[in-house]
Amino acid sequence: MPPLYNRRKQLRAIEEREQQGESFWTESFAEETRNRVQLVMRSGVGGGFYDVADAAVEVLLADLGRLALYPIGDPTQQFFRYLGECDDEMVPSVIEAFGQGYARSFENNAQRQEFSRGVPPQEHLIPIDALLVSAINRVLAEDRIAFEFIDGEMVPFSSRELHAEVVRPALQLIALQGWERVEKSYQAALSQLSRGEAANAITDAGTALQEALSHLGAEGNQLGDLTTSARKKGIIASHDVPMLQTIEKACRWVSADRSNTGDAHNADEATSEDAWFTVHVVGAIILRLSSGTQRAADELGAQQG
Known part of the structure; x- marks a missing residue:
């Protein structure tokens, strides 16, 4: 049964503190x-x-x-x-x-x-x-x-150990001006996790990654298109592409499993472990994007030169 008023209030307070980077797991x-x-x-x-x-x-x-x-x-x-x-x-x-x-x-x-x-x-x-x-x-x-x-x-959930190394610094980064849309989606993913909504958490994490790529100048409406654009523009390096493709595949899997179509109709539902993995990887990618944009641009320039 759903929690009553006072417990809902307590859970919301915990969520708010988690959104500031604290971990209660x-x-x-x-x-x-x-x-x-x-x-x-x-x-x-x-x-x-x-x-x-x-x-x-x-x-x-x-x-x-x-x-x-x-x-x-x-x-x-x-x-x-x-x-x-x-x-x-x-x-x-x-x-x-x-x-x-x-x-x-x-x-x-x-x-x-x-x-x-x-x-x-x-x-x-x-x-x-x-x-x-x-x-x-x-x-x-x-x-x-x-x-x-x-x-x-x-x-x-062994991946919880990554919270301090990934989630907290990612939250600190996207709280900066200009990252509001990224922050909204990433916070939504964390909130979905706290409610046990694994599939929604994966979807929101994928959206956060899309918003991050768009914020940095990539073009496209889908994560795959944004990844291609980001590679061409030097926002990401060539060896970063497989990592982003992993997130894209996770989002597609969730979507296919929900609609019960395609090859995924026999797939198991997403678990919280799947969602935590996705959220942590997206957090790590966002951190890498923030620090590696210039490095990727240098690599692109070297290839073109």
Whole structure:
């Protein structure tokens, strides 16, 4: 469910500080985050959570090499107690165990129903509900937890380490006069990231790069045309072109995946990891453009001479 007034206010304040270059992403799971994850799990499964918890606890015990999480308590009580008390480094494993427990529980239920109808048991692949995964990832994104739950695994965002080296100086640069349109699009990309809107973040990052090239004198309406123009005008060097083409391809992929057309109709949706990579690369390109325009012009002059 969407955050209420006071939490929306807090999240907006965080976004505003992030737009000034601060980073709040962490691998520490606060009590409030663990509670929110628990509530999402409970509401997402509903009345069948006992079976899910039982299967999830079995997954955890096998992974930990233990016979029980606690001396007393039913599976649901033990699972959520462990989620609330375990070390930060174990929380991702607990969430993964929940995903596996969910799949096992529904698979077992399907087999029981087939048995009751006299149908031979068959193997079922029942992944965790996409809306439930999205709800878990929304909690992680809002609380700035540097993980994303993807295909049953908690994936850490190692690219967050680039924040201080790329995002902050890029924000400082585009805050200068003349870069307003670039700043607006880049800030929009960061805001989309904080809301877990990966595809929109990639699109906005691509727009920021287009605006940067236009600001520096390149001509064209599409990123590909702007890249070609920038190369001819010496705004970028020849070895910069592949990097810009990577961003163009990412934007095209997102567009194709959204419209469900072309070769991308079977592609997976963009993840936050994809978006963070794109935003960081665009930030690095913008920094390079700001410092390398004269270098590229010198290279062009040498080639023409």
